[in-house]
Amino acid sequence: MFVFESGNVAAATGVRLARVQVIAAYPITPQTPLTEKLSEYVDSGSFDAEYVAVESEHSALAVCIGASSTSARTFTATSANGLLYMAEQLHWTAGARLPMVMCVVNRAVGAPFNIWNDHQDSISQRDTGWIQIYAKDHQEILDTVIKAYRLSEEVCIPVMVCYDGYYLSHTYMPYDVPDQVAVDAFLPPYEYRHTLGPNNPTSLNTVTLPGGRPDIHGEFAPGYMELRHNLHMEMKQAIDIYTRIDGEFAEIIGRGGNPIAEKHLCDDAEYVAVALGSMANQIKDVVVRLRDDGLKVGLLALSLYRPFPSEFLAAELADRKGVIVFEKALSFGHSGTVCADLQAALYPCASRPPVWNYILGLGGRSYQSADFYDAIRDCVERGSAKFDNPGWIGLGR
């Protein structure tokens, strides 16, 4: 059924269709309408879930940690400083291997205080052990929330579904809502792997030594380092697992096919632009115009950021004449964060195209399609000669 609704409502719809059992959240703009919607569903009785209105984000994720450990499908959502206030809990969730989905409605981080969109919040949390998927439009928000539960529960790693504040959270777009029967066929009930309770007493997250040691039966139990290694290896495997899950989603629901990235006019492109989130959508049209003007340009709209699809990107990009990365976050004193990761992925390749990097849109700073057009054209025509890397779009506006 097609509806015309906001991105936040799309996320709430995904949560409901996923039959989430426990929701905990604390308000922060622009996430607020999402969790308000969920509390409305729960209060009106149209959605059978527990909604815990907590006193902070730290507690929101703590509720989710408790609930997920006790075998309930759980959800939370936040933005910016709320996400950072969860930092300790983010590591705890992933380290404890708890399945869970969180929407991060991307917003700039203070200080200075700013409520508009960029990606610094989630990107700065890339090393917490959470899977990070970025949605470009409302349909992707809804579908990704549902797919993310399958993925999270299969690999026992929590997933952030990130989408742009305002650009997606508060704008309206038409999108298709799958019916519950189809979603149920795709997403079975959460199968309990963590069994807290009287039947099988377990101590979770006890102090773990650097080295392994025998358990009471004399069998080797992993130490901290093995457990971290497992998380790393299983995170990497999540790329293939997510691709398979996306295929199953496509079979049942009838959509999907770009779990890692959507390629747009990429096949014969000499230059490829790379971007996350809603700006990738905007660049689609820009690429068409550049083609009209005779430049062989394509777009790779990256949706899976952690695990980082290095092999995929190397295979896609190593033989191009140039790659242009647009991003709304950076690692201060270094470069755009996605760009740095991408450069590392290309490093082992025999041929390595130049990678140009643009920072834009921080704290909601405006940008237009013309900015992408000019920036890409500049790279293609003048190469890196006259270019600070990263370049900045929109300073002084």
Place this chain on the structure above:
Amino acid sequence: MEEKKTTVLNLTDEEFVYPGNRACTGCGLNILYRIGLKAIGRDAILVVPPSCLTVMQGLYPITSTQLSVLNVTFASTAAAASGVKAALRAQKNDHTQVVAWAGDGGTADIGIQALSGAIERGEDFLYICYDNEGYMNTGVQRSGTTPQGALTANTSINGKRERSKDVPAIVAAHSPAYVATCSAAYPMDFHDKIKKALSLKGLKYIHAHTPCPPGWAMEERMAVAIGRLAVSTGIYVLYEIEGGEMRLSEPSAKLLGKKKLPPVSEYLEAQGRFKALGKEAVEKLQQEVDAKWAAYRRQHDVALAARGPQS
């Protein structure tokens, strides 16, 4: 009103804590944990933040506890317990008890926001704070409940300057279902208060005074004796609050009939941590304790008069 009291004779001999855990010799928490779990029983999930209790539980993959325990971050005990409870509700499980068990640092200081939020939401679980009056796990630093004048690793010259936070009173101001104070020196009282708490719906809070030999600089064999001195000198008071009514518990209630209590200096001098307390400070503390008990006696007399001649 008259509940059956548990004694060592009718206490269950089922054990829920394996012997040989990592607590220090003479640890008050060890007594509370062993007896407390007997009161809680098997059908329960414990939620525990970093503290001496985490260490007592053992190192992965070996644990000293025979119940399910979820270890959580320092600040989040009451919120994580809320999550466990929410999951049980979602599973229509109304029999498994959820018990949060944290130290005074994890309760009075870093965890107080989560605790306050959970009480305000009317969560249905038992929260136990064992109060060894300091951050013992990290090497005896001051906490919000460290008494004024006590020497700790970061108040090592003059002792703590500030008064201690009255956490049970803070909790009581939220009007939860039940508040009680206990002492590791009176484990059966603790046992029975847990039993009672678990029979009630809503958030129940038990605060247990917990002598700690290394933290309090006292001999290991003295933990129980010093815990008892705290109660008998009237410095630590055992009580329950239910439906807004405060009632002294037996070990404290019997002090009402005494004309004079042993001086608090007996309690203070038995520990090395109060060495920096001057005479004046001890006298002031004695006056405070006397004033507190004078008030209890007045309230008691009024209550007796109100009850009339029949008793």
